[in-house]
Amino acid sequence: MxxxxxxxxxxxxxxxxxxxxxxxxxxxxxxxxxxxxxxxxxxxxxxxxxxxxxxxxxxxxxxxxxxxxxxxxxxxxxxxxxxxxxxxxxxxxxxxxxxxxxxxxxxxxxxxxxxxxxxxxxxxxxxxxxxxxxxxxxxxxxxxARDWMTILGRKTAREKIASLLAIIARRNAALNKEMPGNGMSFELPLTREAMSDYLGLTLETVSRQISALRKAGVIELDGKRRVVVPSYEALLSETGDDVDGGMIA
Amino acid sequence: MxxxxxxxxxxxxxxxxxxxxxxxxxxxxxxxxxxxxxxxxxxxxxxxxxxxxxxxxxxxxxxxxxxxxxxxxxxxxxxxxxxxxxxxxxxxxxxxxxxxxxxxxxxxxxxxxxxxxxxxxxxxxxxxxxxxxxxxxxxxxxxxARDWMTILGRKTAREKIASLLAIIARRNAALNKEMPGNGMSFELPLTREAMSDYLGLTLETVSRQISALRKAGVIELDGKRRVVVPSYEALLSETGDDVDGGMIA
DNA sequence: GAGCCCACTTGATCCTGATCAATGTTTCGC
DNA sequence: GCGAAACATTGATCAGGATCAAGTGGGCTC
CATH class of the missing domain: 2.60.120.10 (Jelly Rolls)
Incomplete structure (x- = not known):
């Protein structure tokens, strides 16, 4: 202490x-x-x-x-x-x-x-x-914490990464009092290792899946940490989440 | 409704x-x-x-x-x-x-x-x-919920099953106002499928790991649902948990 | 008792992500 | 500018758990 x-x-x-x-x-x-x-x-x-x-x-x-x-x-x-x-x-x-x-x-x-x-x-x-x-x-x-449990228990590595990026994007938008939208960008506050600890993966898998999302055009990278999201919809569709269920009201 | x-x-x-x-x-x-x-x-x-x-x-x-x-x-x-x-x-x-x-x-x-x-x-x-x-x-x-996240993110299938059994054993003992101890037994309130949903596994893996723990002598089964724990210590040692950390005080 | 259903078990194979290993990139102190 | 250290990417291989597929056994209705 x-x-x-x-x-x-x-x-x-x-x-x-x-x-x-x-x-x-x-x-x-x-x-x-x-x-x-x-x-x-x-x-x-x-x-x-x-x-x-x-x-x-x-x-x-x-x-x-x-x-x-x-x-x-x-x-x-x-x-x-x-x-x-x-x-x-x-x-x-x-x-x-x-x-x-x-x-x-x-x-x-x-x-x-x-x-x-x-x-x-x-x-x-x-x-x-x-x-x-x-x-x-x-x-x-x-x-x-409960949403996070679903990420840990049931999502694939790619979905886990997409989910984390979507969470950070959402929080970042909220911080700037905006809605998350296309073309938004943000700085990743976590190292690859911290992301792996968050998602229950290894850091190698985190790195590979970020590369995969980049190659698929879902995100763009500016340096190691700055992420650009051309289409927020496209990112969400990679998360595996049920867009309707639980979000009706 | x-x-x-x-x-x-x-x-x-x-x-x-x-x-x-x-x-x-x-x-x-x-x-x-x-x-x-x-x-x-x-x-x-x-x-x-x-x-x-x-x-x-x-x-x-x-x-x-x-x-x-x-x-x-x-x-x-x-x-x-x-x-x-x-x-x-x-x-x-x-x-x-x-x-x-x-x-x-x-x-x-x-x-x-x-x-x-x-x-x-x-x-x-x-x-x-x-x-x-x-x-x-x-x-x-x-x-x-946070303990559960560690189970979901970092434990092997065998450790997950042992953890769930330990949790149920502990709750069951608490219900009877006892300490969990050797020779204790309890009824599983969950089907194999519910256990798989709890642990982020498939029901086949749940079944296999329960069989494995039985063959290893960590638990005994009386029918499909009744579990006997010959040694509570042995069960805990299968959970992968750090026995000290966080439990000092 | 026959037949059915449901929960469970066990086996064979496949695939995702872990592991082991090498290389690349930035940043920093000197 | 150089070397070291931290962070990150990429490749090769392996293994744990998923998937696909049978089969078992108990409890139920008829």
Missing amino acids: TDTSMKIADKKSCENCPIQHSAVCSRCEPDELRRLEEIKYYRSYEAGQPVIWAGDHMEFVASVVSGIAALSQTLEDGRTQMVGLLLPSDFIGRPGRDSAPFDVTAVTDLTICCFRKKPFEALLVSTPHIGQRLLEMTLDELDS | TDTSMKIADKKSCENCPIQHSAVCSRCEPDELRRLEEIKYYRSYEAGQPVIWAGDHMEFVASVVSGIAALSQTLEDGRTQMVGLLLPSDFIGRPGRDSAPFDVTAVTDLTICCFRKKPFEALLVSTPHIGQRLLEMTLDELDS
Whole structure:
């Protein structure tokens, strides 16, 4: 926990916080926010650095402010599976539990806003808005974890890659407050290895399938990481998803 | 939604409810419980019957009272993945969302306790205990969804089967308020096909791996469905899980 | 008891993605 | 500019699990 790469940032106000409208604190009244400010502090990590090891005692919960973190799990022989990809405003940790069930690692340079766990748990009971927002966020996480399970359990390597690209494209469009459309482009925030951990593949297979999608004209590459999507429809048709089912309403 | 196999049970009191100590309502004060009773009704389904189709409008949320339900998702060509296994006291549906994102099916004969969605959502805001308990349950679900992702993404067929058997053994022991131990036995609540949907395998592979574990002496079979575990340790060692990591505290 | 259905088992073969290995490309420090 | 290291691509081969195909056994109706 006392990591040399970890830096404690200066106390910042919530006023200019980039995630104030979507994080756990987004529903808070001014006085609730004030109480949160009293128990918060920032931490920053460089890309690749560990944030928490599975089994560690957790003295805080946190929100991702900027950058990307990964939750992952490792089997006895070293095989690892990413089980969560945490973007800005996503929540780390779990009130009411002492030790972390999964490893948390900084995928890119990362800044998080930590809340001391004990007082945060107290706030959860005494003020309704935090708990309500956390419930909403957790239900969303659960839904996307379930979609992810279908990707892991039933999709081919090609479909897995197409699905991941579609997810990143969608999130990226949402970040820019646009609809995903033709000609859109984005930077891949993950290495080939991180993608393989996300999708339950090897990095070689990831590389091959990205090449295959490129050769098929589904995507174009600008360098290793920048992806251009000529036709969003074409990308979606590679994911194997049932376009209707579950999307009617 | 108007299913011929569906039966509406008589109004029952919460007093003798078998799941009263673990369901969403378990934290409720007597007056909160009274308000819940006003908006609840029971439904029963036979094994194999659909409860909800993905995309359906949901006019209720519910708790599983008895029996087992499965959440699942289907790809365009019919491949299906189970993404949730709902046991007694587990929660179905999601406040604040209109249409179901996944199919829900009765795996065994099933009885659920439904709450009309609108008034339930109102209670969620007005009384704190329901939301707090639901948050806790949802966080638990998310943790086990993440373990399940590791099973789907990184484990071999044999490890998948061993993991599923270990999970069922553990739940079964918990139900009887015992610790899982040597010589324990239980009835498999799932068909080979349901197991294959759970684990992202084919039913043939499930059958073969169960036979393999039997031949290796890890389990014994009494008929097709009854499983005896001579050594719980031996079963765990087949799961591929890291016994230490994440379990230190 | 005959016949049927369903859940399951077992066998033979095929194919996708893993594994092992070499090579290419960028970025960085010096 | 050079060498090293990290990241990525591509090739050759292998194997685990899918697929296709029979066959078994228990429980059911008639």
